[in-house]
Amino acid sequence: MPSNTGAPSLKQQLMGMLEPGQLMLWSLSRKFNSEQASYDYLGFATDYLRVCKEAVINGEIFAPIFQISKLRDVAFGRFWVEFSSNRPSELTGSSALIPPLLSTSTGIVLDIGPGAGSQMHLLRSKEITSIYGPEPCTTLHPTLRTTAINEGISEKYHILPSGVSAKDLLPALRKTGTGVTDAYEKDTKNGIFDTILCVRVLCSVPELEKTTKELYALLKPGGRLLVTEHVVNRPFDGNGKGSVIGRLTQFIWMWVGWKFLLGDCCLDRDTEGALRGAAGVEGWESFDIERSAEWSAMPYISGTLVKKSL
Ligand SMILES: C[S@@+](CC[C@H](N)C(=O)[O-])C[C@H]1O[C@@H](n2cnc3c(N)ncnc32)[C@H](O)[C@@H]1O
Incomplete structure (x- = not known):
């Protein structure tokens, strides 16, 4: 991952351009298990082929043609569990931005994706x-449940089988039976959440602008949205820190299949712009965002946005 601070060395710059390719290769790769003298399949592509095969064996012979999105979801879930458990424990680059931010979470929290x-x-x-x-x-839910138990937060962590768009999220929240939507349903100005977490997820949600507006509406007055997201490289926005090569490599990685292999993730989203626009004319109380690794193919934004109090 690119480093956040200081001027990057040539090697870091090169790695910063190649990083998405490295992740894609990982997504396609397999590794040899020397103990069992067999291959452990780690890659999304191999998971995807295996999921297709399982569907056919179970009688859903047309699923690989007509249910591509469903099968891809299952394969992505399997890949992401493997990927997450194989991540290096040392926190570098964008991963180092997350702990100080998330440790400020309070109250009722929405942990998206x-x-x-x-x-x-x-x-x-x-x-x-x-x-x-x-x-x-939903392929990820059993792992999520086990992690919540291991971290001792299973009593207060509600896993929802839904996306974040309001039309899916609100019914799923109601279904928990906790009454979390009651005040919002009396008056939407009340909002629901004290803290909303967006960690490497706004790159994947459909309809980014609509979603960020809905998230703003779901925050309580004075509530905070904590964000760490990779974003589009903007070489011409006037701060002189973006990179034309970074933008070009984002375009190339997208073109050679990044989105398909990485669960609908997009490298080229103006997430900062969408978040800024989400508050409409009234604006945020504060919009405290830092950008890092702006020279790379995976520049990040990280920070805290506070909604105005009533
Ligand atoms: C790149 S992973 C990041 C996971 C986690 N936040 C992390 O940092 O390890 C993106 C996650 O967003 C989820 N996701 C995709 N579309 C979503 C949506 N519309 N609403 C909520 N989550 C979504 C994916 O299933 C996936 O688990």
């Missing part, structure tokens, strides 16, 4: 009363 629960250990604070994790990839 928690994946395999890699951030759950940062959510053990007593200041947090409950957590709702909408994760549409």
Whole structure:
């Protein structure tokens, strides 16, 4: 991962351009298990082929043609569990941005797209009363459940089989029976969440602008949205830090299949612009975002946005 601070060396710059390719290769790769003298399949592509084969064996012979999206979801879930458990434990680059940010979470928390629960250990604070994790990839739910138990937060962590768009999320929240939507349903100005977490997820949600507006509406007045996301490289936005080569490599990685192999992730989203625009004319109380690795194919934004109080 690119480093966040200081001027990058030539080697770091090169690695910063190649990083998405490295992740794609990982997504396609397999590794040799010397103990069992066999191959352990780690890659999304091999998972995908295996999921297709399983569907056919189970009688769903047309599923690989007519249910591509469903099978891809299952394969992505399997890949992400493997990927998350094989991540290096040392926190470098963008990963180092997450702990200080998430440790400020309080109250009722929305943890969007928690994946395999890699951030759950940062959510053990007593200041947090409950957590709702909408994760549409249900293949990840058993791992999420186990992680919540291991971290001692299973009582307050509600895993939701839904995406984050309001039309899916609100019914899923109601279904928990916790009454978390009651005040919002009396008056939407009340909002629902004290803290919303967006960690490497706004790159994958459909309809980014609509989603960020809905998230703004779901925040309580004075509530905070904590964000760490990779974004589009912007070489011409006037701060002189973006990179034309970084932008070009983003374009190439997208073109050679990044989105398909990485669960609909997009490298070229203006997430900062969408978040800024989400508050409409009234604007945020504060919009405290830092950008890092702007010279790479995976520049990051990280920070805290606070909604105005009533
Ligand atoms: C790159 S992973 C990041 C997971 C986790 N936040 C992390 O940092 O390890 C993106 C996650 O977002 C989920 N996701 C994709 N679309 C979503 C949506 N519309 N609503 C909520 N989560 C979504 C994916 O299933 C996946 O688990």
